[in-house]
Amino acid sequence: MELTAEPLIPGAPTSGLCLALTAPISFWGGVDPRSGTIIDARHPECGRNIAGTVLALPGTIGSSSASAVLLELVHAGKAPAALLMDEPDAILLLGLIVAREMGWPTPPAFRLSAEEQKALSGRRIMLSATGRLAFAAADGETSGG
Amino acid sequence: MVELSADERAVAAGERGEGAAMALRIVAEAARLMGAPRLIPIASAHIDGALYHGDSGTLFAERLVEGGARVAVRASLNVGALTPAGCAAVRLPPHEHEMARRMMRAYEAMGCEPSWTCAPYQAGHRPVAGTDVAWGESNAVVFCNSVLGARTNRYGDFLDIACAISGRAPDYGLHRRQNRLASLLIDTTGLSPELRRSDVFYPVLGTILGRRAGSAIAVIDGLRDCTTEDRLKALGAAAASAGGVGLFHVAGVTPEAPDVATALGGEPPRERIMLTPGDVAAALAGLSTAGGTGRIDAVAIGSPHLSPAEVDELERLLAGRRLRLPLYANTGRHVLAPLERSGRRKALEQAGIVFVVDTCVVVTPILPELDGAVLMTNSGKFAHYAPGNTGYAVIYGSLSECVESAVAGRLVREPRQWS
Numbered sequence: 383m384e385l386t387a388e389p390l391i392p393g394a395p396t397s398g399l400c401l402a403l404t405a406p407i408s409f410w411g412g413v414d415p416r417s418g419t420i421i422d423a424r425h426p427e428c429g430r431n432i433a434g435t436v437l438a439l440p441g442t443i444g445s446s447s448a449s450a451v452l453l454e455l456v457h458a459g460k461a462p463a464a465l466l467m468d469e470p471d472a473i474l475l476l477g478l479i480v481a482r483e484m485g486w487p488t489p490p491a492f493r494l495s496a497e498e499q500k501a502l503s504g505r506r507i508m509l510s511a512t513g514r515l516a517f518a519a520a521d522g523e524t525s526g527g
Numbered sequence: 528m529v530e531l532s533a534d535e536r537a538v539a540a541g542e543r544g545e546g547a548a549m550a551l552r553i554v555a556e557a558a559r560l561m562g563a564p565r566l567i568p569i570a571s572a573h574i575d576g577a578l579y580h581g582d583s584g585t586l587f588a589e590r591l592v593e594g595g596a597r598v599a600v601r602a603s604l605n606v607g608a609l610t611p612a613g614c615a616a617v618r619l620p621p622h623e624h625e626m627a628r629r630m631m632r633a634y635e636a637m638g639c640e641p642s643w644t645c646a647p648y649q650a651g652h653r654p655v656a657g658t659d660v661a662w663g664e665s666n667a668v669v670f671c672n673s674v675l676g677a678r679t680n681r682y683g684d685f686l687d688i689a690c691a692i693s694g695r696a697p698d699y700g701l702h703r704r705q706n707r708l709a710s711l712l713i714d715t716t717g718l719s720p721e722l723r724r725s726d727v728f729y730p731v732l733g734t735i736l737g738r739r740a741g742s743a744i745a746v747i748d749g750l751r752d753c754t755t756e757d758r759l760k761a762l763g764a765a766a767a768s769a770g771g772v773g774l775f776h777v778a779g780v781t782p783e784a785p786d787v788a789t790a791l792g793g794e795p796p797r798e799r800i801m802l803t804p805g806d807v808a809a810a811l812a813g814l815s816t817a818g819g820t821g822r823i824d825a826v827a828i829g830s831p832h833l834s835p836a837e838v839d840e841l842e843r844l845l846a847g848r849r850l851r852l853p854l855y856a857n858t859g860r861h862v863l864a865p866l867e868r869s870g871r872r873k874a875l876e877q878a879g880i881v882f883v884v885d886t887c888v889v890v891t892p893i894l895p896e897l898d899g900a901v902l903m904t905n906s907g908k909f910a911h912y913a914p915g916n917t918g919y920a921v922i923y924g925s926l927s928e929c930v931e932s933a934v935a936g937r938l939v940r941e942p943r944q945w946s
Contacts, residue, residue: 390560411915415581446663446683447580453685454581472560473683479556480587480685483549 385498387513390470391478393490395510397518398436398463402503403427406441409448409474418460436507437462438499442471452477456486464509465491466499529558529697530565538693546596550692557686558697567698571654572602572691573647573671575663576684577634578890579608579627587685588633591692598638599694603647605664606832607631608891611643612860612884618892637692643885644859646760646832648675651861656782659702661690665767666760666831666908672774674759676782678702681773701774707783708792709776711740712799715749718807719946723753726761727925727943730907732802733765734810739800742771746790751779757834764831765907804946811945814910814923817901824897824919826933827888828926829857830906837926838862842875844930850879851936854929855894857887879933889916903938905929 404426407413412422418433433455442448452474455461465478475491482488492513506518531539539555541548558566576584608627609617619627635641644650648670654660656676662668663682671677680700682690690696700706713736715723722728736745754762754777766772776784784790828841833856841856856875863884866872872882888894889912894902902919904910905926913921922938931939 410580446575446665446681447578448683449686450576450580450584450684453583453587457581457583457586470560472557473681473686475560476553476557476683476685479553483553484583484587484590 385494385515387466387492387494387509387515389490389513390467390493391475391482391488391491392511393464393488395508396463396490397506397508398434400438400502400505400507401427401430401432401435402438402499403440406443407439408443408445409451410445413451413455415451415454416458416460418455432462433460435462436464436466436502436509438466438494438502440468440496440499442467442474446473448474449477449480453480456481456488461489464489466494467491468494468496468499529555529563531555535566535695544595546591546594547692549591549594550596550689551695553685553689554693554695554697558699561697561699563697563699565698566695567659567702568694569600569661569690569696570658571600571652571660572598572687573605573652573662573664573667574602574634574639574687574691575605575682576688577604577607577631577639579623579630580684582626584684585626585630585633588630588688591688592633592636596637596692598691600691601652602639602691603642603644603650603652604634604639605643605647605667606645606886606890607643608886610883610885612863614882614884615855615893617886634688637688639691642859642861644832644861645830645887646834646859649832649834649861650859659696661687661696663687666764668773669763669767669775670760672701673763673776673781674756678707707744707774709744709746709790710797711743711745712787712791712796713739713745713747714799714801715747717801717803718749719944720753722807722944722946723750725925726758727905729758729761730765730905730910730923731807731810731814733762733907734769734814735802735806736762736766736775737769737772738810740766740770740772740775742773744774744776746776746778746784746787748778748787750777754780757837760831761907765911768908768911807945811923814907815921816914817920817922820901821938822901823852823903823922823932823938824900825853825855825894826903826929827855827857827909827913828905828929829883830887830889830908832887833858833862835862835865838866840926841930842871844927845875845878848878848934850933852933853881854879854933855881855883855888857883860884889913894919903929903932
């Protein structure tokens with residue numbers, strides 16, 4: 383199985399375990415900016431950590447400080463390896479734009495529908511710079527999507 | 528694809544220094560992600576980005592200062608995490624305190640006005656109707672759009688200062704006239720005139736507006752001759768905390784709504800909501816989280832920051848009595864300075880009022896840490912954010928109930944028809 387995701391914020395090729403959230407999230411108040419742990423008690427993935435994952439977001443709840451939380455995660459080395467977004471959220475992605483301007487290592491962001499995100503949950507994903515998406519060879523599971 | 532002018536391209540390439548270049552590149556990248564075809568000039572900015580969330584925001588502001596960035600338009604500052612004008616003590620640990628201080632200093636160094644208020648529109652910053660501006664802070668955004676009739680999207684951290692430095696904003700959303708029309712009609716004529724003319728109704732109405740509208744635009748009917756500027760302020764603040772509201776219209780009151788039909792652009796509404804006393808009662812109940820307790824540990828008012836008229840009303844209700852509970856009065860230095868000069872500040876503080884200036888009790892640690900603590904407030908915005916941000920449960924009530932409770936040291940309710 384191979385998918386191509388549209389680049390929103392381009393970056394170097396990357397890989398990581400896909401954490402596909404099952405509900406929209408507000409980064410401000412929903413993710414601890416120091417650790418990357420999901421802290422919103424009402425979120426189904428509360429307690430999971432987004433650092434280093436290929437984070438699939440079916441939706442975002444737009445606090446205007448979401449960008450500050452994402453920038454703080456990048457600065458703390460706790461950002462996801464890549465973001466997959468159903469809809470581009472300019473407020474959240476601004477955190478990556480600013481991180482890039484600051485010269486900090488910035489994860490890429492891609493557009494991928496919430497439906498396509500589901501099939502990636504729990505799989506190890508490789509992403510090319512152009513958004514070509516493949517399961518990593520180390521992934522022991524049979525193809526699920 | 529966003530198309531930059533020759534001048535904008537030159538700035539982005541560094542012609543006016545690296546700070547200005549960085550700001551313009553950020554605005555252009557935001558425009559690309561939002562699908563805006565071009566940038567437009569702005570008349571002013573209100574900056575929410577100087578509130579400390581972590582060291583990275585301080586480093587960003589200092590990078591702009593090192594690059595020689597200055598704001599190109601009038602730029603007022605929203606609250607910070609500290610209170611340089613004095614008053615209540617902020618309990619931030621030393622490292623965070625220092626980074627918050629550096630951040631506030633960096634924004635001032637770029638030429639932003641040290642207004643430090645979430646009600647800049649009552650501190651002399653009132654853009655003209657129809658002009659494009661770039662404002663942050665959700666209550667200021669909704670007031671600017673709805674009550675002043677100036678045009679802004681909800682500008683968040685980093686983009687607000689980047690717009691102020693470049694004097695430009697992405698051309699999309701509420702900057703465009705056709706996107707400012709209402710699609711939702713909320714009819715309040717089924718509620719009593721007494722309720723519609725009471726301060727305590729507006730945060731409740733705002734909560735309903737936020738829940739029902741989400742980010743859609745509503746026109747509210749039935750409030751002609753019922754509103755004041757402070758009531759519209761409370762309505763917008765509650766709506767912007769309960770939902771993503773950036774603009775509302777009030778028929779016969781706000782500048783883009785001489786009547787319902789104009790606000791709707793001559794089209795029938797997508798949805799019409801007739802408010803009932805039951806809707807009001809449900810929203811009212813949702814504003815309190817403390818359950819049946821009579822316990823109150825503190826009272827907080829002033830979100831958005833108190834106006835001079837609201838301080839007058841507080842003083843009138845207090846009527847020279849002393850408070851048993853601390854009453855935190857959150858406001859700006861523009862309000863405190865005249866109170867100081869006239870000696871009223873001292874008298875109010877002697878009665879037990881704690882002024883919180885340049886910041887507020889839900890954005891920085893000021894309230895004492897207590898187990899099971901309860902905060903009483905007349906602010907829909909405080910009611911929404913206090914439980915998560917301070918750990919206090921909340922009880923919502925009128926200003927009069929807040930003052931009487933603070934005097935008595937326990938919950939005091941006044942009879943009122945919520946219909």
